[in-house]
Amino acid sequence: MGNVFVLDHPLIQHKLTFIRDKNTGTKEFRELVDEVAMLMAFEITRDLPVKEVEIDTPVTSTSTKVLAGKKIGLVPILRAGLGMVDGVRKLIPAAKVGHVGLYRDPETLKPVEYYIKLPSDISERELIVIDPMLATGGSANDAIHSLKKRGAQHIRLMCLVAAPEGVEVIKKEHPDVDIYLAAMDEKLNEEGYIVPGLGDAGDRLFGTK
Numbered sequence: 001m002g003n004v005f006v007l008d009h010p011l012i013q014h015k016l017t018f019i020r021d022k023n024t025g026t027k028e029f030r031e032l033v034d035e036v037a038m039l040m041a042f043e044i045t046r047d048l049p050v051k052e053v054e055i056d057t058p059v060t061s062t063s064t065k066v067l068a069g070k071k072i073g074l075v076p077i078l079r080a081g082l083g084m085v086d087g088v089r090k091l092i093p094a095a096k097v098g099h100v101g102l103y104r105d106p107e108t109l110k111p112v113e114y115y116i117k118l119p120s121d122i123s124e125r126e127l128i129v130i131d132p133m134l135a136t137g138g139s140a141n142d143a144i145h146s147l148k149k150r151g152a153q154h155i156r157l158m159c160l161v162a163a164p165e166g167v168e169v170i171k172k173e174h175p176d177v178d179i180y181l182a183a184m185d186e187k188l189n190e191e192g193y194i195v196p197g198l199g200d201a202g203d204r205l206f207g208t209k
C-alpha cells in the first residue's frame with residue numbers, strides 16, 4: 001500500500017497558513033506556493049541515491065558524494081500544478097518536465113483530459129506528479145493512469161492540500177504511489193472543494209476569478 005507523508009515542517013505550516021488565507025493576493029500566493037514546493041522537494045528527494053566521487057579541495061584530496069544520476073521527471077497537472085514546478089526545479093534543475101492538462105467538470109466533478117506531452121523516456125524516470133489540490137482524487141487518478149498507460153513505472157504524487165476522500169482513491173487505485181502532502185484537511189464540501197482548503201488553486205494562482 002502506498003505511503004502518505006505529511007510534510008509538516010514549521011516553515012511549510014507557516015507559509016501554508018498564508019496560502020490558505022483568502023486575503024492573500026495573487027502575487028504573494030504564487031510566491032508562497034513556489035516556496036512551499038521547494039521545501040517539499042527537499043523532503044521528497046531525501047531517498048535519492050548518492051555515489052562516492054574523488055575530488056580535490058584547496059586543501060587535500062577527498063572522497064565525497066554526488067547524486068547517483070537517477071533520472072527525475074516532473075509532471076504538473078495543468079493548470080494549478082504549474083504553480084509548483086519552478087520551486088521543485090530550483091532544487092532539481094536536471095529534471096525533465098511533462099504536462100498533463102485536466103480540468104474538473106464543475107457539474108460532475110469528473111476530470112476531462114485536454115492535453116498530454118511527456119518526455120520520451122518516462123519509463124526510465126522517477127516521476128513526481130504535481131498538483132496543489134487532491135480533492136475527490138479524480139484528476140490525480142486519471143493523470144497517474146495516463147502515465148502508467150504510457151510506460152511510467154515509478155510515480156510519486158505531491159500535493160499541497162488533500163481531502164481524505166482523494167487520498168483513499170489514490171491508495172486504492174495506485175497502491176504503488178507514495179503521496180506527499182503539506183497538509184491533510186478535514187473533508188470535501190458539497191461542491192467538491194477541500195475544507196478548510198485554500199479555494200480554487202488555479203484561479204488564485206492565475207487571477208482568473
Ligand SMILES: O=P(O)(O)OC[C@H]1O[C@H](OP(=O)(O)OP(=O)(O)O)[C@H](O)[C@@H]1O
Pocket residue numbers: 077078079080081102103104105109111131132133134135136137138139140166192200201202203
Ligand atoms: O481531486 P479532484 O476532485 O479531481 O480536484 C482536484 C483538481 O481540481 C483542480 O483543477 P481544476 O479542475 O480547477 O483545473 P485548473 O487547475 O485548470 O484550475 C486542482 O488543481 C486539481 O487538478
Ligand SMILES: O=c1cc[nH]c(=O)[nH]1
Pocket residue numbers: 080133135192193194195197198199200201202
Ligand atoms: O478545493 C479545491 C478542490 C479542487 N480544486 C481546487 O482548486 N480546490
Ligand SMILES: [Mg+2]
Pocket residue numbers: 080200201202203
Ligand atoms: Mg481550478
